[in-house]
Amino acid sequence: MTFRSGFACFVGRPNAGKSTLTNALVGQKVAITSGRPQTTRHTVRGIVHRPDAQLVLVDTPGLHRPRTLLGERLNDLVKDTLTEVDVVGFCLPADQKVGPGDRFIADQLQELARDGRGTPVVAVVTKADLVGKGRLAEHLMAVAKLGEWADIVPVSATSGYQVKVLEDVLVGHLTEGPALYPDGELTDEPEAVMVAELVREAALEGVHDELPHSLAVVVDEIVPREEPSNDGRPFLDVRVHLFVERDSQKAIIIGKGGSRLRDVGSQARRGIEALLGARVYLDLHVKVAKDWQRDPKQLGRLGF
Numbered sequence: 001m002t003f004r005s006g007f008a009c010f011v012g013r014p015n016a017g018k019s020t021l022t023n024a025l026v027g028q029k030v031a032i033t034s035g036r037p038q039t040t041r042h043t044v045r046g047i048v049h050r051p052d053a054q055l056v057l058v059d060t061p062g063l064h065r066p067r068t069l070l071g072e073r074l075n076d077l078v079k080d081t082l083t084e085v086d087v088v089g090f091c092l093p094a095d096q097k098v099g100p101g102d103r104f105i106a107d108q109l110q111e112l113a114r115d116g117r118g119t120p121v122v123a124v125v126t127k128a129d130l131v132g133k134g135r136l137a138e139h140l141m142a143v144a145k146l147g148e149w150a151d152i153v154p155v156s157a158t159s160g161y162q163v164k165v166l167e168d169v170l171v172g173h174l175t176e177g178p179a180l181y182p183d184g185e186l187t188d189e190p191e192a193v194m195v196a197e198l199v200r201e202a203a204l205e206g207v208h209d210e211l212p213h214s215l216a217v218v219v220d221e222i223v224p225r226e227e228p229s230n231d232g233r234p235f236l237d238v239r240v241h242l243f244v245e246r247d248s249q250k251a252i253i254i255g256k257g258g259s260r261l262r263d264v265g266s267q268a269r270r271g272i273e274a275l276l277g278a279r280v281y282l283d284l285h286v287k288v289a290k291d292w293q294r295d296p297k298q299l300g301r302l303g304f
């Protein structure tokens, strides 16, 4: 039996049903994989474990936010998404006519699917339970006209209609490969995720090259000290590893004489202190893990 694994993301205008669909696919185990490096800079929203496949659903921050939707950054975001995932699900709610917002996203997807890696886009007609058969058929035709989709699948996340079919379709677009995350290891520690995110943000500030995709942030531990700090707040030791792929990237993060890393540390620390309501001693380590994104052994060592 061949095992497939890979990443998918849902895009679509606000309220298209992306989150609800993610939850329906993943079941109860909506997951934040805290303390683990993200293979992309997108947050893992959930993981579908099957005997024959593992489908990792990632978020595409900004894509569904109207402000950035119209902004310059959209192109980059979509481009990144398309090159990082194996399949994109474009959500179009059945109870709403195809509108300019949908057309805009559709055009971007089509263009980038052509000149990118050719990432397949599955058109997902969501909320099928809200309309009758006639209306659904009309909507499917309108969606078909919007672009060239790898598939068009009507679903209802609330009734469960065709959710399994969609899962099969998405899995069908994954390539052969080992599971990326251990089964059952979906934890829900939003604090660690946010701490990692704050460190990541600080580390990437002002950096424009390929570094973003090569940086993995792992929160090793958050340990309270027995003595509170002078001002009476709790005192936490927070140990974090930053993994990059090359020595040159390590040099960028650390900066001359460690100056940049110190800035990264103090900026992240301020955010973490505000987040956790505690004084924080932040311990940052930068390590090179060559090609960690592609190497299953490295992924294992990094906690995948």
Ligand SMILES: Nc1nc2c(ncn2[C@@H]2O[C@H](COP(=O)(O)OP(=O)(O)OP(=O)(O)O)[C@@H](O)[C@H]2O)c(=O)[nH]1
Binding pocket: 012, 013, 014, 015, 016, 017, 018, 019, 020, 021, 064, 126, 127, 128, 129, 130, 155, 156, 157, 158, 159
């Ligand atoms: N009837 C019905 N309602 C749905 C379905 N899926 C989602 N909804 C509802 O549609 C609304 C939006 O769903 P979300 O999953 O939050 O949509 P989203 O695309 O993640 O929204 P943003 O995060 O704003 O982009 C919620 O009120 C859901 O309950 C469905 O299959 N059927």
